[in-house]
Amino acid sequence: MKVKVRLFATLREDRGKEVEVEGKAGMTGKGLIDQMEISEEDVAIFLINGKDGKLEDPIQDGDVISIFPPVGGG
Amino acid sequence: MYGYTGKILRINLSTGDVKTEALDKELAKLYIGGRGLAEKMFSNEVDAKVDALSPENKLFIATGPLSGTPTPTGGRYMAITKSPLTGTIASSNSGGRWGAELKFAGFDMIILEGKAEKPVYINIVDDKVEIKDAAHLWGKMTSETTKMLLEAEGEKAKVLNIGPGGEKLSKIAAIMNDYDRAAGRSGVGAVMGSKNLKAITVKGSSKPEIADKDKLKEVVKRSNAKIRENGVTGTGLPTYGTAVLVNIINESGVYPTNNFQMSTFSGADETSGETLAEKFLIKNTGCFGCPIACGRHCKVDEGIESGGPEYETLWGFSADCGVNDLGSVIKANYWCNEVGLDTISASATLAAAMELYQKGYIKDDELDGLSLEFGNAEAVIEWTKRMGLREGLGDKMAEGSYRMADMYGHPELSMSVKKQELPAYDPRAIQGQGLAYATSNRGGCHVRAYLISPEILAMPEKLDRFDVAGKPEWVKIFQDLTASIDSSGLCLFTSFAMTADDYADMISAATGFDYDAGSLLQAGERIWNMEKMFNMAAGIGQDQDTLPPRLLNEEIADGPSKGEKSRLGEMLPAYYEVRGWDAQGAPSQAKLDELSIK
The missing domain is CATH 1.10.569.10 (Aldehyde Ferredoxin Oxidoreductase Protein, subunit A, domain 2)
Known part of the structure; x- marks a missing residue:
């Protein structure tokens, strides 16, 4: 299956803004970030199709994943 | 006094009278400083029904007990007045260096009364205060005004001023300082313009005294480490x-x-x-x-x-x-x-x-x-x-x-x-933020309670942004803690890393007062209720604790939050109850007594 992964802020360094990742069926969020060599502590916000997701959630074919390190402002 | 300078500068622009008064220590203990203390003093001496752009309205420019002290972000000041935009109490907060410099000149706050006959500016050099002609500055843009005043009063002066917007009484005019920092919200710049006051320059040579220097050093060290190590304050904000x-x-x-x-x-x-x-x-x-x-x-x-x-x-x-x-x-x-x-x-x-x-x-x-x-x-x-x-x-x-x-x-x-x-967050799919907008004592605003932090940014924990459960309690705590942080003179951004205990310890070490997290939050609650009492006296009723009809009645039309709308009606009665207010949103006498609000 294929998912689109959007990366932001410092996570873009050496990875780019958007990548397409091919994964095995049943892959979780944790599996995805492991495959992309992103450490768990760098993931503050993990959105699946714009909604809050958890790293243990399963990823479906065609999902759009957005990953953010800690960000804030206002 | 410690933390505070203990002195207030009162200037009547109609008569040209300049007086120095002592800060009320007991009131300071209850309302901390800045936003809280100045608003309380303002509401004690100004009729809530005053026309905001008349000479009878006053403008308080106030610092907190931590402004000008060696604490992280201790440079802020607040402009307190009745807002010409909202008709509520206004406290507009700004960074830069001007606030710290006012403390160095030996003042906790300036109270501006009346209206000058012609455009003027005020020059403060320690305890020397002059009201000067500003005819040559009137009509000038803010950066040019700043440059001209630095030339006239010396490069070390810090400049606060209004632009043509404030002069022409725009209800959304800001007070600018240090070129590009702004006490932006609620039209405080128009109140300054209505007094024919173009600018205040300040230079000071003393530092506020600290009650317990060793303790302050220790709390600042601990807090700075948290700020450095926190992903938001240590990396995200500095980088982007x-x-x-x-x-x-x-x-x-x-x-x-x-x-x-x-x-x-x-x-x-x-x-x-x-x-x-x-x-x-x-x-x-x-x-x-x-x-x-x-x-x-x-x-x-x-x-x-x-x-x-x-x-x-x-x-x-x-x-x-x-x-x-x-x-x-x-x-x-x-x-x-x-x-x-x-x-x-x-x-x-x-x-x-x-x-x-x-x-x-x-x-x-x-x-x-x-x-x-x-x-x-x-x-x-x-x-x-x-x-x-x-x-x-x-x-x-x-x-x-x-x-x-x-x-x-x-x-x-x-x-x-x-x-x-309203600022940059659609509250139809961030339910707590919608409640925070509707109940803000200064009208549409994100920095009276920044529920974006738990509802979107997962700090200090992740809340379900689509859900209303528990949101009234969260909004109350955020409103109360924010009121305390503002009043201390620190920047709200420190709260991404610091806790209520850190603030309480810091204010206590600087002032010699004895705050803990509980009494600090209670001071914030006192400030919030006092603001509410002013607004009610000004005629701002429950009907104004609401959102624009679009956000209540029309669903979000696109994107991942499509189909959502604000459920304010489900949260508002619970919020009033959590606050100890009646069904019309008025604080009960028991609540006012509990908070020692007189």
Whole structure:
């Protein structure tokens, strides 16, 4: 299956803004970030199709994943 | 006194009288300082029904007990008055260096009364205070005024001033300081303009005394380590500034676009904090004593170089007006600061004007060829200037979006609460933030309770943003803690890393008062209730604890939050109850007694 992964802020360094990742069926969020060599502590916000997701959630074919390190402002 | 200087400067601009008074220590203990203490003193001596732009209204410029002390971000001041925009109590908070310098001159606050016969400015050098002619400064933009005053009073002076917006009594005028920092919200600049006061320059040579230097050193060391190690204050804000939020808010589908007609913006990434850092950023800037340094200093062609834009500003001039061009946003921000208007209210007023035009209520013959079509970058820049100068349609815009839209018979197109424009988060799919907007004591505002932190950014824990359960309790705690932090003189951004215990320890070490987390939160609750009492006396009733009809009745039309609308009606009664208020939102006598509010 294929998912689109959007990366932001410092996570873009050496990875780019958007990548397409091919994964095995049943892959979780944790599996995805492991495959992309992103450490768990760098993931503050993990959105699946714009909604809050958890790293243990399963990823479906065609999902759009957005990953953010800690960000804030206002 | 410790932390405080213990002295207040009272200036009557009608008579020219200048007096120094002692700070009331008991009142300071109850209301901390800055926002809390000055608002309490203001409400004790000004009739809540006063016309905000009359000489009878007063303007307090106040610091907190930590302003000017060696604490992280201790450089802030607040402008307290009755707002000409909202009719509520106003406290508008600004960074930079001016606030710390006022403490160095030996004053905790300045109380400005009356109205000068002709334009004047005030020059303070320690205890020497002069009221000087400002005829040559009147009509000048804020940066030119600042340059001229630095030349006249010496480069070490710190300058606070208003631009043409404040002079011309725009209800969304800001007070600017240190070139590009702003006490932006609620039209405090118009109150200064109504007093014919163009500027206040200050230079000081003493430092506030500290009650327990060793303890303060230890708490500051502990807090600075937290600020450094925290992902937001240690990395995110210094690297990308506040505009790092653009993408997360847009990806969540709560990034208001075209005056809240849509909630995602196709140009978000091209106008994000990441792009700003890559293409326009020259350097980071920090306020007095700040270890974060989130400030941006950006440059575009045509010689425009200035501070900002901050997240809310960037959103307002880009997504909310449909403008997908970061260079134009920087220019609009620059001109907004030059004419001295609040960037949130000014950009949101432009967005409302664009929708009025889109729907045919504003006609082409009012526009001097500068079409208000969504996305017209040139119009956004030019109309910002004209708003500040009250030229053409800019005269109506200078009244803020609510009054402008009302002139066309469509006040519902103003995205405001209590006539103050909402900032950059669509509350239809961030339920707690919607409640925080509706109940804010100064009208539409994100920094009275920043529920974005738990509902979107997962700090201090992740809340379900679509759910209303527990939100009244969260909003109350955020409102109370924020009131305390503001009043201390520190920047709210420290709260991404610091806890209530840290603030309590810091204020206690500086002042010698004995706060813990509980009594600090209670002081915040006292401030919140006192503000509410002022607003009720001013005639602001429960009917104004609401959101624009669009956000209550129309579902989000696009993106990942599609189909959502605010469930304010489910939260508001519970919020009143959590606050110990009656069903009409009035604090009970028992609550006032419990909080020692007299």
